[in-house]
Amino acid sequence: MAKPKQKREGDAGVVTVFLGMSIMTAVLHAMIKSKFTGVLFFISFLIFLFFAKRAYGRKHDDEIVWEETLGDNGVETLTSYKKGKVHSIERWKPNGEKCPHSHVMNGNGVLVFYNRDGTEMKRVSYKGGELFEPDRE
Incomplete structure (x- = not known):
């Protein structure tokens, strides 16, 4: 039998982490206002993946x-x-x-x-x- 693929209510925790990372990216962009927005977004996405892996x-x-x-x-x-x-x-x-x-x-x-x-x-x-x-x- 394969692993369950249906969405569980617990997925809200992962969404919360993603929203938190998106807000962090927006705040950092507003503070720095530089050309490194793409780099900041990439770093925040990697952090999201790290935490979501063991959510x-x-x-x-x-x-x-x-x-x-x-x-x-x-x-x-x-x-x-x-x-x-x-x-x-x-x-x-x-x-x-x-x-x-x-x-x-x-x-x-x-x-x-x-x-x-x-x-x-x-x-x-x-x-x-x-x-x-x-x-x-």
């Missing part, structure tokens, strides 16, 4: 907060929180395939992290909405 989209749905983590290839993780604790997590591999091993529901389950080449980096467990580390003997 977080949040959607409040009563007591549940949805958080979308973006990476190089689009959505990496879609997490929901309920009353401040992890409720569910969906994860995608670097190649865009939905991770069949990551399954967190009702605060319990496993989340798999991947290297850029798609090999498994590590697994973490959640219990009761929090990271779970069994006692080491």
Whole structure:
């Protein structure tokens, strides 16, 4: 299954960053009034791309907060929180395939992290909405 392509309400965060960068460019242009407007716009656009790459989209749905983590290839993780604790997590591999091993529901389950080449980096467990580390003997 491919990554979700539909627009989520969290995209407003990216739009906010873009508008902020546009306003910053306009202010800098007004202050400097020079021939470097194109350079300033280019720099602000690069800054926008840097922040938008790791933007977080949040959607409040009563007591549940949805958080979308973006990476190089689009959505990496879609997490929901309920009353401040992890409720569910969906994860995608670097190649865009939905991770069949990551399954967190009702605060319990496993989340798999991947290297850029798609090999498994590590697994973490959640219990009761929090990271779970069994006692080491």
